[in-house]
Amino acid sequence: MRIRFRARLTIVMLASALAAGCSAPIPSTELPPTREVAPALEFPELRDYRGAVDVRFKSTGLDQAAIADMARAAQIDFVFLGDRASGDSTDYGIAGFSSNVLFIPGATFDAAGGEIVALNLHAPLERDAGKSPDDLIGAIHEQGGLALAADLARFDSPADYALADAIEVYNQRSVWQSANPTSIWLRAIFFGTDRFLRGLDVPPEESLAAYDRMASRARIAMVAGVGAADDMPVLGSRVGTFPQLFLFFTTHLLAPERAAEPLLEALKRGHSYVSFDLLGYADSFAFYAQSGAGKTLMGDEAALAPGLKLRAETPGPADRIVLLRNGAEVSSVDNANTLEFTPDSPGAYRVEATRRGHPWILSNPVYLR
Numbered sequence: 001m002r003i004r005f006r007a008r009l010t011i012v013m014l015a016s017a018l019a020a021g022c023s024a025p026i027p028s029t030e031l032p033p034t035r036e037v038a039p040a041l042e043f044p045e046l047r048d049y050r051g052a053v054d055v056r057f058k059s060t061g062l063d064q065a066a067i068a069d070m071a072r073a074a075q076i077d078f079v080f081l082g083d084r085a086s087g088d089s090t091d092y093g094i095a096g097f098s099s100n101v102l103f104i105p106g107a108t109f110d111a112a113g114g115e116i117v118a119l120n121l122h123a124p125l126e127r128d129a130g131k132s133p134d135d136l137i138g139a140i141h142e143q144g145g146l147a148l149a150a151d152l153a154r155f156d157s158p159a160d161y162a163l164a165d166a167i168e169v170y171n172q173r174s175v176w177q178s179a180n181p182t183s184i185w186l187r188a189i190f191f192g193t194d195r196f197l198r199g200l201d202v203p204p205e206e207s208l209a210a211y212d213r214m215a216s217r218a219r220i221a222m223v224a225g226v227g228a229a230d231d232m233p234v235l236g237s238r239v240g241t242f243p244q245l246f247l248f249f250t251t252h253l254l255a256p257e258r259a260a261e262p263l264l265e266a267l268k269r270g271h272s273y274v275s276f277d278l279l280g281y282a283d284s285f286a287f288y289a290q291s292g293a294g295k296t297l298m299g300d301e302a303a304l305a306p307g308l309k310l311r312a313e314t315p316g317p318a319d320r321i322v323l324l325r326n327g328a329e330v331s332s333v334d335n336a337n338t339l340e341f342t343p344d345s346p347g348a349y350r351v352e353a354t355r356r357g358h359p360w361i362l363s364n365p366v367y368l369r
Contacts, residue, residue, distance in 0.1 A: 027193045030281035035075045040254045041286035050250040051078035054225035058083045068098035074246035081106040082117045092121045114155035117148040133160040166221035169207040173227025188234040201358045212327030215348040221270035223251045249276045270299025270364035279355040286313040287351045287363040301367040312339045318353035
């Protein structure tokens, strides 16, 4: 009798967990029902576009039109593609608008143990197996493309991605794969979608440390990569789907218009930030240097001068806003939506805003020389 009772109890618990964990497969967000792209905070000549970088959809069996519909439902403005390249294929995705979402073609190539995501490719990359990552990045640049370094820990050396235009300080797919599969499955059963995804919102400390070392010597942009969707079946539902991931986090680009060249230029110059929208929809964010009436946008350089201030403005209160110089904390404020600091040393200054112990907003640096 006790065995039967325990069996029934287990079934009841699993049914309850299924109802709790899968009744709301789409994460809750503060996204408005409809949205107009707003002028960038403090820089009204630019617009704040939110998008998904390094999206790899071919393994899911979906086509680009389906991805476009999912991105539009999540109010995504642009998608940078990144499926793995095969041979001399030029199937890097279809450039242009689909379902009012702008697509930038891209492909991923192996490089020194890690991966280089090539954006805005137009022709096959002639690359022999013996060529170096520098050769690969050079070939990307010859086409007018941009090179993103992904999965930094897998590279043989940081020198292998030193010429990249940007690096992924966070990649959802990498975080998922590094977790214990059983733990992932149990979390999917017993946790709701929001709590499950928050478990993937881990501070990317190693990647940020690698980024800070690079940014202290040269300008380089940071982004967050989506990767492939796991789309894992769990008791009649699915987790890790593109509709969920598009609402989980986004990379914002501040550009004058939604077209390929302005967005790629914004990415290259670091006119961007990352927001984990599950912790609060970020419709705007600003980090800049101000000297008199002049303002210098994150990603750009400014001369260190008397009276210059650094200022961050979040779209709502953060539990904590931290200002870092070359990766070391120099100022912070709790329960606030602004931070202001008067620097006295040159360096690469960037901002991290957190909520509930998780990263909420990550800025690109202002470089003071």
